[in-house]
Amino acid sequence: MLRLHDSAQGRVVDVVPRVEGRFSMYVCGPTVDNVPHIGHGRFTLAWDVLRRWLTFGGLDVTYVSNVTDIDDKIIAAAARAGRPEVEVAAEYEAMWWEAMAGLGVLRPDHAPHATAYIGQMVAMIEVLLAAGHAYRIDDGVYFDTSSVPDYGLLAGQPLDSLRAGTRVEPNDQKRSPLDFALWKAAKPDEPRWDAPFGAGRPGWHTECVAMSLELLGENFDLHSGGQDLKFPHHENERAQAVALGKGFSRYWVHNGWVEVEGVKMSSSLNNFTSLTDLLARADQRAYRLLLLRAHYRAPIEVTPETVADAERALERLDAVARRFRLEPLDESIPVRRSDHPEIEAAGDDVRAFVAAVDDDLDTPRAVALLYDLATKANALADGGDTEAGHAAAHLLAVLAGSLGLFLRGTDATLDAASSALASARDEARRRGDFAEADRLRDELVTLGFVVEDTAAGTRIRRA
């Protein structure tokens, strides 16, 4: 059984789906006001891994992740560019999906946009106003945090101590500095929607409540996001649901930071690397492996060095796929255990791997097991048992695939001229003309190939 660290309970708990056989998860998605950065990559990869793992185990997963397409920063970006908000948002959103595809992150089943849920949000705010959980002031409608008795559950501390540390400039009309905007009254030249409490636009914390409840229903299974969303964003979402009398997320999970030289990377510090840059200079799978080798809740350093390290580590796994000429798995769909009955023969290895990942996504332990399988497969084949070696290699590929890490054993980009050089080298070796064979190898290396001798002759691949 899967166990996860639940932020609301502050401990690792058994995860029992709301409906047997099915799983509903909501992941707070991006505000499309800038290029996606590696912090976004971390959370999307972390929860993509969870989604794939649940699917691998046989659950029918519904994955919802929103796109915030109206917000202060989008308005600011549009103003800077002198273009309409919708255009700017659409452009950054396109970059987002491109980056997600690059990382091998599966598309959500639903990717609702905030601007498509204005009606639902307005209705929700009306209910909150009527019930006395919200109040109007000059610049909008605010949520009264003191009206929810257990406010502070996710923050892990009561309202009073949260208030004591408040750094926000108190708005003299707000009843408490912690109260947050449900609705921001329209300012001149800003996008606006009509509402009974005045034209304006929604505050950030409201959309996720409206969208998650509509698409997943009450008491949906899991809500996740980065650590920084725990408070106040998730706290505020939850407060609204409680005030509405709605059953909300049953489990809350949060991933750790990307750090740069020991300091949190964030868009506001401007110390970020864009995903586009990362994907351009490294194997697209390297970031996933880098993250899998650390725990999802731990902070991690992402630098050119650690990414390069992951690329070299990946090479060892790819070498197994090459050696055993593994059939590639379909990368466009999640790997399901039930589609691979052949791996059940390796009972202990499968059990150990499943136990590791089920243990609060202990992917570092799981990855170590993958490397043990690589050694096992190679050692078996070195010992002459090619069949058993192939079975171990195949198991490795399926288990890695369950986490969204796909091995690539072939390089289809070889051109005819290079292949001819490889053949010529084989011919030279057969003749015993090693000087010529070495010359041809040097030539191939100069062309950017790695040259390996195998029982089947020279094998070349791109370095």
Next chain:
RNA sequence: GGCGGCGUGGCCGAGUGGUUUAGGCAGGGGCCUGCAAAGCCCCGUACCCCGGUUCGAAUCCGGGCGCCGCCUCCA
């Protein structure tokens, strides 16, 4: 001020009261190879500091030092 996290071998990064070791990368030695590459085998005897508990602690407790995060938009 409140709450939370972290400090592991050259680097990344797990783990946990004691057997033989996480794992990867880098490095050294050996085997294999015409020579290489790939692969296999062997090698580092690490756990911030100071006390304490214990037969035994990197792992538990106390204290200290250092670093980081949240309490403001943020993945």
